[in-house]
Amino acid sequence: MAMLAGVFIALFVSLFAKLVGLDKDRAFYPTVLVVVASYYDLFAVMSGSIPALVEELAATVLFLGAVVAGFKWNLWIAAVGLAAHGLFDFVHGSLIVNPGVPTWWPAFCLAYDVTAAACVAVLLSRGALRPHSDAG
Numbered sequence: 001m002a003m004l005a006g007v008f009i010a011l012f013v014s015l016f017a018k019l020v021g022l023d024k025d026r027a028f029y030p031t032v033l034v035v036v037a038s039y040y041d042l043f044a045v046m047s048g049s050i051p052a053l054v055e056e057l058a059a060t061v062l063f064l065g066a067v068v069a070g071f072k073w074n075l076w077i078a079a080v081g082l083a084a085h086g087l088f089d090f091v092h093g094s095l096i097v098n099p100g101v102p103t104w105w106p107a108f109c110l111a112y113d114v115t116a117a118a119c120v121a122v123l124l125s126r127g128a129l130r131p132h133s134d135a136g
Contacts, residue, residue, distance in 0.1 A: 002104040006111025014119035023129060029120050030071040030078045036085055036113055037063035039105070040098060047100030055096045059088065075131045079120040086113035 013032070017023040037060045044053035063081055070078025089110035092101070123129040 002108040003111040006108040006113075007115045010112045010115035010119065014116060014123075018123070018128070023123070026075060026130065027071055029075060029082070029116070029129075030067045032116060033063060033067050033070070033078055033081050033085065036082070036109060036116075037067075039109065040092070040096070040101065043100035043102075043105070044098050045100070047098065049099055052096060052098040052100070056098060059096065063088075073132065075120065075124060075129055079117045079124065082113045082117035082120065086110045086117065089113060 014023075017028055022028050040056040041053060041060055044056045063085060066077055066081030066084070070076075070081060086109070088095075089106045092098075092106050120129070124131050
């Protein structure tokens with residue numbers, strides 16, 4: 001159920017963003033990546049685990065690199081970052097012990113991330129999003 005919800009919500013968010021024009025701003029999908037990358041940090045804060053928070057923040061910093069590069073240079077990097085976060089969700093429990101993570105979250109987030117990455121890739125391939133910034 002968690003994976004199905006992740007797929008459905010990612011499709012809904014991407015479709016909604018396309019219909020109302022939110023994704024015309026190249027910041028939209030990098031911002032989505034910022035949000036999904038920060039949830040594990042939130043769960044660590046909610047659990048009160050400082051060691052988990054330190055480890056989660058270290059992982060988040062890696063994804064923030066993809067956010068900046070995707071926004072400034074090429075949206076394909078944001079798409080790859082979303083897909084990479086899906087892979088991170090898959091292995092998260094073996095890398096970081098975070099007592100605040102709900103048991104259903106990694107499956108939900110994996111499905112959301114991979115589906116969102118696929119949506120960005122489809123939009124980029126069809127020319128519905130500009131991959132490069134005007135700034136170069």
